[in-house]
Amino acid sequence: MYEAKSSKQMMYIPKHSESGFRHLSSKHENPHVLGVGLKVHTYTRSKHLVNYLHANNVSVDYTRILRVETQLAEAVARRMKLTNGIFVPPGLKKGKPIFFAVDNIDFSEDTPDGKHTLHGTMMTVFQQEDNAT
Numbered sequence: 001m002y003e004a005k006s007s008k009q010m011m012y013i014p015k016h017s018e019s020g021f022r023h024l025s026s027k028h029e030n031p032h033v034l035g036v037g038l039k040v041h042t043y044t045r046s047k048h049l050v051n052y053l054h055a056n057n058v059s060v061d062y063t064r065i066l067r068v069e070t071q072l073a074e075a076v077a078r079r080m081k082l083t084n085g086i087f088v089p090p091g092l093k094k095g096k097p098i099f100f101a102v103d104n105i106d107f108s109e110d111t112p113d114g115k116h117t118l119h120g121t122m123m124t125v126f127q128q129e130d131n132a133t
Contacts, residue, residue: 034060034068041065092127099126 037059041050053059080087092098101124106117 029060033058034064037061037065038068041069089125092125096127100124101126 054061
C-alpha cells in the first residue's frame with residue numbers, strides 16, 4: 001500500500017541540520033559533492049540537472065562547477081607553457097625512468113560532427129615511486 005502524505009508534509013522543507021546532509025561552506029567543501037557535480041556536468045552538460053542536485057545537497061552549484069573546470073584548464077595551460085606545449089604531470093621526477101601505455105579507440109557510431117566515426121588516442125604515463133628502505 002502506498003503511503004499518503006498530508007499537504008503540510010509535502011510542503012515541508014527541512015533545515016540543513018535536519019536533512020541528514022551536512023551543509024559545508026566552500027571554505028570546507030565536501031569533495032564528494034564536488035566530484036558528483038563534475039561527473040554529472042561532464043556527462044550531461046546540464047545546468048538544470050547540476051542545480052537540481054545542488055538544491056538537494058548532492059552537488060555543488062553550477063557556477064562552482066564552471067569555476068573548477070576553468071581553474072583546471074588554466075592550470076593545464078600554465079603547465080604546458082613550462083614544458084614546451086606538452087602536458088607533463090607535475091609529479092614526474094626528472095632523471096627517473098617513465099613508462100607509457102598508449103591505446104587507440106575507433107568508433108563507427110553517432111558522433112558530434114555527424115561523420116559517424118571517432119578516432120582517438122589515450123596515453124598514460126607511469127613512474128615508480130622511490131622505495132624507502
